[in-house]
Amino acid sequence: MGQQHANAKRKNGSRIALIIVVVVVVAALVAGWGLFSSKKDDNVTVVTAGIVSEADTAIWDTVNQVLAKEGKNIKVKTKTFQGGSGQANQAVDNGDLDFNAFQNKNFLKTQIASQGYKLAAIGDIYISKYNVYSKKYNSVNDLPDGAKIAIPNNPANAGRAYDVLARAGLITVSTKSGELYPTKDDVTGNPKHLDIEEVDPNEIPNLLEDYDAGITNAYAIIDHGMDPDEDSIYAPKLEITGRDSQWVNVFVVRQSDKNNKIYQEVLKAYQSKEVAQTIRNRFKGAYVVAFNY
Structure with a gap:
């Protein structure tokens, strides 16, 4: 009888402990729900x-x-x-x-x-x-024939990169694709036969050792300890109320x-x-x- 009573007490204690754990977990979930909302x-x-x-x-x-x-x-x-x-x-x-x-x-x-x-x-x-960067050359004019260029791999920022390359005089583009911005299919001239590759924009600063040049957002450059102006080899003039308002x-x-x-x-x-x-x-x-x- 005493043994049965002891077993019952242990079972009750286990149930209480389980209930406490469940309550704590639920409370934690409720407290964390909407952690990032208002x-x-x-x-x-x-x-x-x-x-x-x-x-x-x-x-x-x-x-x-x-x-x-x-x-x-x-x-x-x-x-x-x-x-x-x-x-x-x-x-x-x-x-x-x-x-x-x-x-x-x-x-x-x-x-x-x-x-x-x-x-x-x-x-x-x-x-x-949105500048051009290189660890091998000091000017876009120095880029060799067949130079490898890294640009972002999302459509909008890739489009902006094609526009920057066009402003730098490295390629010519149109918008025959009907997009808001140029795509690779809109490149109508590439006199230096640039090899343009679309990659993760946040990795482009790290990839400059492997590419002749790259174009990416200023925040990615800053996050990698670089200076968007001093470390660039070409910087298009921004027209905030004109052609660059879309960016x-x-x-x-x-x-x-x-x-x-x-x-x-x-x-x-x-x-x-x-x-x-x-x-x-x-x-x-x-x-x-x-x-x-």
């Missing part, structure tokens, strides 16, 4: 922005300072998607993020068309320089949240003189402010 924290609304470079956190630090100074009770946290910029759009679309700020208008259009995302741009932020980076939300008051307040703080100054000081021209303040 939530209230001590009367402050916390929202999360998707970015693709840790360097951009300096911008969001200033955004938070502006929000605090204006007494908005809003705080922005960031989540970085290194090497996975498309994932940042998916995360906004499915509600895991509140918004993102990393992509140009053409990249967004391509993502919406190919993935069916219900996203919208609600404001311009900056334009990222301006934008603040992106779900279509259903275009008029969300909290998001609009964050955008207003982003498009401030304080943030403009941070962009100029931090990025030394690699990012060019594309908003009025």
